Amino acid sequence: MTQLNTQHLRSYPNKPAQVYLYGTCLVDSFFPDSGIDAIEFLEQQGVEVLYPQGQSCCGQPAYNSGYQDEAKAVAIEQIKQFPLDIPIVIISGSCGGMMRHHYKDLLADDVPEIEKFCDRIFEFTEFLVNVLRVKLNDKGDPQRVALHTSCAARREMGVHITGRQLLGQLDNVELITHDYESECCGFGGTFSVKHPDISGAMVKDKTKNLLDTDVVKYISADWGCMMNINGSLDYQKKGLRGEHIATYLLNRTTNNGEA
Amino acid sequence: MNVHQVDPNESKYSASATAFRANVDRDLANDELRDNFRGAMDYLMDKRKNAFPIEDELETLREKCKLIKQRCLLKLPQLLEQLEANLQRNGIQVHWAESITDANEIIAQLIAQKNGKTVVKGKSMVSEETALNDYLEARDIECLESDMGEYIVQLAHQHPSHIIMPAIHQNKKQVAKLFADNIEGFEYTTDVDALIGEGRRVLRDKFCHADVGISGVNFAVAETGTLCLVENEGNGRMCTTVPDLHIAITGIEKVIEFLDDMPPLLSLLTRSATGQIISTYFNMITHRRQEGDKDGPAEVHLVLLDNGRSQAFADEEMRQTLQCIRCGACMNHCPVYTRIGGHAYGTVYPGPIGKIISPHMLGIDATKDLFTASSLCGACGDVCPVKIPIPKLLLRLRKESVRKQSDGSPQIMHGQGAGRKTIEALLWQGWSIVHKSPTLYRISMFMLTRCRGLMPKKIGPWTTVRTAPQPAAKTLHERIKARNKATTQGAK
Secondary structure, eight states: OOOOOGGGOOOOOOOOSEEEEEOOHHHHHTOHHHHHHHHHHHHHTTOEEEOOTTOOOOSHHHHHTTOHHHHHHHHHHHHHTOOSSSOEEESOHHHHHIIIIIHHHHTTTTSTTHHHHHTTEEEHHHIIIIISOOOOOOOSOOEEEEEEOOHIIIIISOOHHHHHHHHHTOTTEEEEOOTTTTSOOSOTTTHHHHSHHHHHHHHHHHHHHHHTSOOSEEEESOHHHHHHHHHHHHHTTOOOOEEEHHHHHHHHHSTTOOO | OOOOOOOGGGOSSOOOHHHHHHHHHHHHTOHHHHHHHHHHHHHHHHHHHHHOOOHHHHHHHHHHHHHHHHHHHHTHHHHHHHHHHHHHHTTEEEEEESSHHHHHHHHHHHHHHTTOOEEEEOOOHHHHHTTHHHHHHTTTOEEEEOSHHHHHHHHTTOOOSSSSOTTTTSOHHHHHHHHHHHSTTOOOOOOHHHHHHHHHHHHHHHHHHOSEEEEOOSEEETTTTEEEEEESSSHHHHHHHSSSEEEEEEEGGGEESOGGGHHHHHHHHHHHHHSOSSOSEEEEEOOSOOTTOSSOOSEEEEEEEOTTHHHHHHSTTGGGGGGOOOOOHHHHTOHHHHHHTTGGGOSSSOHHHHHHHHHHHHOHHHHTTTTTSOOOOOHHHHHOTTOOOHHHHHHHHHHHHTOOGGGOOOOOSTTTTTTOOHHHHHHHHHHHHHHHOHHHHHHHHHHHHHTGGGOOSOOGGGGGTSOOOOOOSSOHHHHHHHHHHHHHHHHO
16 A cells, blocks of 8 residues: 655755754653664764754654643744754654644644744654665675554655665665555554553554564664564564664664674 | 534444443454454455556545535535525425434434335435434334345344445354344355345345335535435335335535536545445436336435534534545554454444544544544545545544633533543643653653663553563663763864
8 A cells, every 4th residue: 555645745955964863752761772873874974963952752642642732832842952954853753743744733823934843854764765865785694674664654754665765775685575564553652551452452463464474673763663563572472573773774784784 | 503412312322431442342352253354354455456556546536526525515504505405496305404313203204294114225324323223113114224234234133334334244154144044944055146145035025015215325416406326236226216205314514516526526435435436326316206207206305414513514624524425445444443343433433434423423422432542543544535634633532532621612522521531631731841841851761761670560551462661771862962972072
């Protein structure tokens, strides 16, 4: 189900000297390695990365739960942390969708020129492919991996293609498509705790489809989905794990090529 | 505009917060049911995909149809008046029903005037909405569903689990058993053609002797006063031509302005629903029987139902809900619907469209667990032929559900604020205070990472099927700070 979605068409700027990194709250406290790896990768591409220490969360959890005033207060604070007119690279499709699209609705009355801010938001893989136009040199051993494209990356940002393009540049990596690849893993933020049974049934199916392949790991650009899928795999005592695409690309393209 | 008042006793469906959760538990545990849905949804998704080989063409058509429906909704009151005038000019009587009780009373009265005792019905979800069969049967009027899926569901004393495929929750073995148990002289077989043949045989006789035919309407054309009916089995044509009295029932949002609006909508409807380029039958009803006609009903009536639709209409954003042409593609592509099936929702309309239309029909209190039961994956919005932004409307309903009632906010929806829980509201307020203050946030994350050894192994519902994630030893904030410091020192 690849659907042309004109809302995702945008013009991309030239390669900038500097970018901001938006780390996301989940990466900040649970998976910081991915943030560091994203920075190192971007630096290797000749881009200076600024990380404002005042950033916290995009506001999506409250927004998706209906608490829009609470989300708005947090969102306004995020915008203040990124004053320079440079791209903001975000290592999550769903937080990216929040800041690139939902901020326009949420903050239309509160932040003048909110559109300008939203236009500076780029998801990590989107930025690598469309702005930096990276050419990857794979230094790793032959490997088969799967790709989990998050729903927000796919449908809100239209960037599931870019993840596939990047993995496609790695000569020794074979990308395996699992069954129901485009189907949701069942995370959905507060959905997973409000309706744990439905969410549980969804993630069970997702892990089954991944396990049915013979991949050594699966790659994703979203820690929300991966926290869900990895948590389920761990619960089932399965060895398969997901890895953030920033980490994977960094490892595959640096000297030892270990990934 | 007054907000529609809901009488929960009016409906045989049991939408309520507790019922939904219990239904989900029941149906998730039913492996046969889950297999039936997964198989059927895979089939329908595949059919739809093959019906739209060119993506650009699909996108253009979707955009066009969205604009048609939006234009028609913008002029809704005016178009409804025009429709009424033109239908009456054509000899078709129009009746307005604000509630489902109004609709049922009108229909019962029309049948009583003709002394009708038997009804054959073409497929109509709006008549499911009004629980018309129950209403008429309580008045000793026999109602027979003539759509094969509806017939199966009626025989099983169930209600539709899908708006296009009412009996999709049953596999052929289950249907065979149902027929064997209920139809005299039927010999058990799982041959689908034989099963359908048997159903048709029973129905054929009923068509010829029924006093009344009741049908739904897919499009009501204001310009010409025409009722359009999409169907595949010919039963719709039988219901609307053989009995002497034809009563059509539909929701007020089905009106379209021009006859020219219909072909693109029809094309998208059948292809989105079943992957058909065109349905086997397409009926356009503009008259009752005219002099010299060999068949056709002596009287045709249209009942136009509101039942909460004007509440959706009154709000510009939620009005988009009424763009729906009832193709069912949203449920076919919904990972939640695929898992729990159509009955778990407890509403007439299941799946994503059910989550956004039911709150207007039943109020937020009875439906507040439905619109939270979505991961917001967006598959529904992606395939909606008229581009209803379903995920966005789910977010809007969540907002209305937890709206604080004491802040004097306008009454937009029946039952708004019903989903607000004090503890949850306090948690989000606390969350907001922490996350809007860089200092408080850093302190909290510092505490979280330093106390990671104390993290419980069980964290509520999360760990019923997953292990708990472990906080990192140090936050990204801290590590970058240290990294920058090292770089600066290294440079000195």
